[in-house]
Amino acid sequence: MKSYEIALIPGDGIGVDVTEAAWSVLTKAAAGAGFALEGTTFPWSCAFYEETGAMMPADGIATLRKFDAILLGAVGWPVRVPDSVSLHGLLLPIRKSFVQYANIRPHRLLAGVEGPLKKTDFDILCIRENTEGEYSGAGGRVHQGTSDEVAVETSIFTRTAVERILRFGFEQARKRRGKLASVTKSNAQKYSMVFWDAVTAELAAEYPDVEVTGYHIDAMAARMVMAPESLDVVVASNLFGDILTDLGAAIQGGLGFAASANINPDRTAPSMFEPVHGSAPDIAHLGIANPIAAIWSGAMMLDHLGEAGAAKAVMGAIEAATARGIGTVPGQNKTSEITAAVLAALA
Numbered sequence: 106m107k108s109y110e111i112a113l114i115p116g117d118g119i120g121v122d123v124t125e126a127a128w129s130v131l132t133k134a135a136a137g138a139g140f141a142l143e144g145t146t147f148p149w150s151c152a153f154y155e156e157t158g159a160m161m162p163a164d165g166i167a168t169l170r171k172f173d174a175i176l177l178g179a180v181g182w183p184v185r186v187p188d189s190v191s192l193h194g195l196l197l198p199i200r201k202s203f204v205q206y207a208n209i210r211p212h213r214l215l216a217g218v219e220g221p222l223k224k225t226d227f228d229i230l231c232i233r234e235n236t237e238g239e240y241s242g243a244g245g246r247v248h249q250g251t252s253d254e255v256a257v258e259t260s261i262f263t264r265t266a267v268e269r270i271l272r273f274g275f276e277q278a279r280k281r282r283g284k285l286a287s288v289t290k291s292n293a294q295k296y297s298m299v300f301w302d303a304v305t306a307e308l309a310a311e312y313p314d315v316e317v318t319g320y321h322i323d324a325m326a327a328r329m330v331m332a333p334e335s336l337d338v339v340v341a342s343n344l345f346g347d348i349l350t351d352l353g354a355a356i357q358g359g360l361g362f363a364a365s366a367n368i369n370p371d372r373t374a375p376s377m378f379e380p381v382h383g384s385a386p387d388i389a390h391l392g393i394a395n396p397i398a399a400i401w402s403g404a405m406m407l408d409h410l411g412e413a414g415a416a417k418a419v420m421g422a423i424e425a426a427t428a429r430g431i432g433t434v435p436g437q438n439k440t441s442e443i444t445a446a447v448l449a450a451l452a
């Protein structure tokens with residue numbers, strides 16, 4: 106039987122619950138489709154940091170490299186470990202080391218889910234640059250604690266990374282409704298975003314069949330609320346994409362519905378699948394986290410592994426549950442109830 110090796114990193118807070126939920130659905134879908142998922146769980150988290158002094162072992166990246174894919178819950182427990190330590194010690198190095206340069210985040214309403222907007226017919230694919238930009242980690246602080254203190258955070262935009270993410274966006278637009286929105290702030294940022302616009306214009310010449318529109322990030326934020334149906338593929342830098350995809354999550358009913366895939370399109374290293382949301386310390390241990398974002402992310406993993414049939418079955422099961430109102434109102438159903446409903450629909 107065909108088998109895939111999956112690294113499971115549940116992480117912190119609700120990451121643990123939603124990963125367990127997603128794994129139960131994915132393994133059942135695999136069995137139904139005639140292949141196996143072999144999971145290896147890594148306890149890398151803020152608790153692991155407190156025990157060992159590191160978010161993952163020194164050979165963590167080398168260990169993960171052997172897997173077919175990574176399924177991650179959420180990382181971060183800010184009252185115990187600063188986010189700047191936990192995220193830069195685990196999540197962000199995985200994205201960067203494995204050149205998972207395309208962070209794909211779909212935003213649409215699942216059957217039975219009422220978002221906060223009157224418009225319900227939107228289907229947006231946000232594609233976020235995932236390796237550099239505002240997340241480059243370049244900078245420093247001088248004269249700390251004095252009135253002369255200065256902090257510098259340098260965004261780095263390379264032609265390689267800007268070109269490949271925009272090209273990825275053009276290709277996705279071509280497969281969808283042929284529209285690409287490129288998001289910058291080139292009215293205020295003179296170098297990086299003007300450069301991004303220039304690369305967009307260069308590539309547009311290669312994709313005459315794709316309709317390209319440039320938007321400033323502020324205007325895009327408003328458009329996603331006022332006219333989400335006007336958007337198809339939206340490409341943005343690391344930070345802008347981060348912010349827009351929590352907005353995307355909101356218009357699709359909440360963070361419990363927002364899935365994401367960190368893709369290495371060249372397949373030179375494993376890709377990673379995780380919900381958009383974090384560890385949600387405010388609801389951790391209450392058993393009410395919505396696992397749908399994690400399960401949907403798992404469906405994206407199956408698709409990436411080439412198991413489109415099983416991915417479709419998982420999405421069908423999610424929507425069979427939500428169409429009956431299970432998991433559609435935040436806090437109304439337990440994580441276990443929502444998972445059970447998806448599992449039952451898969452049968």
Ligand code: NAD
Binds near residue numbers: 119123183379
């Ligand atoms: P968060 O996404 O964890 O939570 C924001 C709000 O959304 C909270 O009110 C939370 O209860 C709610 N929420 C999130 N997911 C939910 C779900 N599945 N079901 C129901 N409600 C849900 O964001 P935050 O509070 O800013 O971050 C908490 C921690 O998680 C921080 O350490 C942060 O850095 C980290 N974080 C990690 C990731 C990741 O690992 N990919 C993503 C975002 C935040």
Ligand code: IPM
Binds near residue numbers: 383
């Ligand atoms: C996300 C998260 C992360 C990000 C944080 C936790 C570093 O918000 O995956 O959207 O900004 O990429």
Ligand code: MN
Binds near residue numbers: 348351381
């Ligand atoms: Mn985010």
